Amino acid sequence: MKTNNREFIRLKYIALIILFLFIIIYLVGFSRDIMFVLGIILMGSLYISFQNVVKELYCEMREVIAYAANDQQTIIKDGDLGLLYNEMMRLKKRTVAYEKVIQQEKDKLRQMIEDICHQLKTPLTSISIYNDLLLDGKIQDNYFEEINQQIEKMKYLINSLLTLAKLQSSQIEFEFEYQSIQEVIQLSMQSLQPLIKKTRIQIHIEELETCFYYDESWLQEALSNILKNSLEQTCSRIDITFLEHQQYLKMFIYNDGEAIQEKDLPHIFERFYHTKKQQGVGIGLALSKEIIEKHHGSIQAYNDRNGVVFEILFPRYQMNNKFKVS
Secondary structure, three states, rough: OOOOOHHHHHHHHHHHHHHHHHHHHHHHHHOOHHHHHHHHHHHHHHHHHHHHHHHHHHHHHHHHHHHHHHHOOOOOOOOOOHHHHHHHHHHHHHHHHHHHHHHHHHHHHHHHHHHHHHHHHHHHHHHHHHHHHHOOOOOOHHHHHHHHHHHHHHHHHHHHHHHHHHHHOOOOOOEEEEEHHHHHHHHHHHOHHHHHHHHHOOEEOOOOOOOOEEEEHHHHHHHHHHHHHHOOOOOOEEEEEEEEOOEEEEEEEEEOOOOOOOOOHOOOOOOOOOOOOOOOOOOHHHHHHHHHHHHOOOEEEEEEOOOEEEEEEEEOOOOOOOOOOO
């Protein structure tokens, strides 16, 4: 399909011809009656020409809209209708892209709500069962302990979800300070001492006093979640090693536990995702990933040396001051 401004050009020429004929009739000096009849004829011709042009434009407009609506690969090379067609196609592509993004966000929201309901359903069911037993007069000390554990589980889940939402919406301010990497590792180890003693897993940390900018409390939480994940695996050893570079620092947290299945590796940092043998609600690693990315870093997991490696990269000079950064 090809369209241009020929209709308007034709209409302009017809109007000029009629104006020229009017001038000739006036100069020739016909009688008033003859001039009146000729004037009516010329004006009628102009009206019919104008009507035909409008009709053709209307038909071509309908074709342009039909082509754009049906995504037909037609080329309109020139003219105002060609420009209109191109604008309509750009608007349609943009609208389709927006609709796709909105649908994806709706799907994510629906999935998140389903996951939250699923995670809350289990402790609520347990609390309901123990509550019914207590109401029936079947009182045992472990009932209260079980109810308290389920309540703590719900509190942890809700608090973690709120924290994750705040991190993703940049509502939390980070205070970056130039500190040694060993400081935050030791703080993470101290918070996990009960679990370390319980599992009796050997932890070896490479001695490295390199420094970079990080928020101590938040990075401690990120590393604690990763270490806790390793401690909960069936392993006997955890190694923390480093690789220094002028621009970045890499940290490797290795455990000699069972390898993660390849189908699970791309998803372990997703919210509520956990493998069959993984404990917890599947939100700790998602929190760690979000915190590390707020430090302008990155994290990945892979199988290596008959075990699992969490590789974390921190830019050493990305945060070159102590200002609050959200």
